[in-house]
Amino acid sequence: MIESEANSNALDVSKALRAAGLQVTAQRLAVYEAVRSMPHAIADDICQAVRGELGVISRQAVYDSLNAMSEYGIIRRIQPAGSAARYEDRVDNHHHLACRQCGEVVDINCAVGKAPCLVAEHDHGYDIDEAEVIYWGVCPTCQSISNRDD
Amino acid sequence: MIESEANSNALDVSKALRAAGLQVTAQRLAVYEAVRSMPHAIADDICQAVRGELGVISRQAVYDSLNAMSEYGIIRRIQPAGSAARYEDRVDNHHHLACRQCGEVVDINCAVGKAPCLVAEHDHGYDIDEAEVIYWGVCPTCQSISNRDD
DNA sequence: CCCAATTCTTTACACTGTCAAGAATTGGGA
DNA sequence: TCCCAATTCTTGACAGTGTAAAGAATTGGG
Numbered sequence: 001m002i003e004s005e006a007n008s009n010a011l012d013v014s015k016a017l018r019a020a021g022l023q024v025t026a027q028r029l030a031v032y033e034a035v036r037s038m039p040h041a042i043a044d045d046i047c048q049a050v051r052g053e054l055g056v057i058s059r060q061a062v063y064d065s066l067n068a069m070s071e072y073g074i075i076r077r078i079q080p081a082g083s084a085a086r087y088e089d090r091v092d093n094h095h096h097l098a099c100r101q102c103g104e105v106v107d108i109n110c111a112v113g114k115a116p117c118l119v120a121e122h123d124h125g126y127d128i129d130e131a132e133v134i135y136w137g138v139c140p141t142c143q144s145i146s147n148r149d150d
Numbered sequence: 151m152i153e154s155e156a157n158s159n160a161l162d163v164s165k166a167l168r169a170a171g172l173q174v175t176a177q178r179l180a181v182y183e184a185v186r187s188m189p190h191a192i193a194d195d196i197c198q199a200v201r202g203e204l205g206v207i208s209r210q211a212v213y214d215s216l217n218a219m220s221e222y223g224i225i226r227r228i229q230p231a232g233s234a235a236r237y238e239d240r241v242d243n244h245h246h247l248a249c250r251q252c253g254e255v256v257d258i259n260c261a262v263g264k265a266p267c268l269v270a271e272h273d274h275g276y277d278i279d280e281a282e283v284i285y286w287g288v289c290p291t292c293q294s295i296s297n298r299d300d
Numbered sequence: 301c302c303c304a305a306t307t308c309t310t311t312a313c314a315c316t317g318t319c320a321a322g323a324a325t326t327g328g329g330a
Numbered sequence: 331t332c333c334c335a336a337t338t339c340t341t342g343a344c345a346g347t348g349t350a351a352a353g354a355a356t357t358g359g360g
Binding site for chain 3: 331332333334335336337338339340341342343344345346347348349350351352353354355356357358359360
């Protein structure tokens with residue numbers, strides 16, 4: 001890992017945390033680093049990764065960090081059906097493509113331009129703030145495995 | 151409840167079950183009826199409702215029924231972030247609108263016509279078969295509660 | 301450097317859902 | 331109608347994900 005890169009990133013996160021009124025802790029920085037290095041990972045994977053980095057961290061601290069940072073938009077939580085919550089450092093407007101077979105998730109830009117799906121046909125009086133879109137399909141790898149089985 | 155209506159519906163479900171190669175059981179019919187009468191309910195609610203109807207049913211039978219019927223498109227499962235799976239009898243193409251505060255889910259038609267969101271900008275080699283869209287916001291009831299708190 | 305507020309650790313627990321084994325039911329065929 | 335194999339249901343155990351609560355440790359402003 002390039003030391004300066006990790007540092008500069010850690011600096012940004014520190015700022016973001018402070019801006020959100022959150023304290024800067026080694027646990028939170030490490031959790032953020034883990035999310036950044038393995039986007040779409042689930043909490044358990046992140047816990048493992050952080051333990052490799054810090055030695056020890058409680059499961060609860062990982063959840064607290066993920067929740068706090070999600071709440072303030074420092075990271076983003078996505079929750080595909082049939083999977084535990086996944087986390088990513090990319091917080092701009094984009095959607096996801098999930099494999100029905102292996103569960104892999106990749107980022108995908110919005111289908112029809114900037115944010116068209118935010119305009120629902122009929123809002124039922126709701127105050128809508130987000131359109132979450134998940135495309136479901138089969139990834140190339142799983143396709144080739146299926147073909148091999150034929 | 152209008153007896154004939156329930157019967158005719160039960161008949162349809164029986165046909166659908168048989169067409170799917172599934173056996174027709176009192177449990178499955180009751181589970182379907184529960185889903186039909188309370189769309190977007192979670193498994194536990196359905197379990198309660200069916201117990202009110204049949205007297206007893208195991209939790210496992212409810213899950214088996216829901217899974218089997220979902221798999222064959224007799225009902226549809228949706229899984230909003232932060233909630234257990236929800237089930238509905240409406241199986242045509244439509245999306246959902248969920249309240250961030252109370253979790254209520256309502257049906258909503260696709261924003262831009264027939265099924266535009268199915269066309270992802272870049273498919274990453276995936277074989278895409280569905281675009282799942284969930285709009286997130288605050289329902290009218292929760293809006294008024296928030297206003298009352300001010 | 302100190303202290304209050306926040307965060308982390310530890311432990312317990314709730315909820316959602318699945319697995320496995322044996323009992324009961326369904327439904328096609330004699 | 332009865333029988334039997336396949337399917338489904340019941341029961342009990344269990345795994346994974348996430349939260350609650352209480353006390354210890356850390357953070358950061360004064």
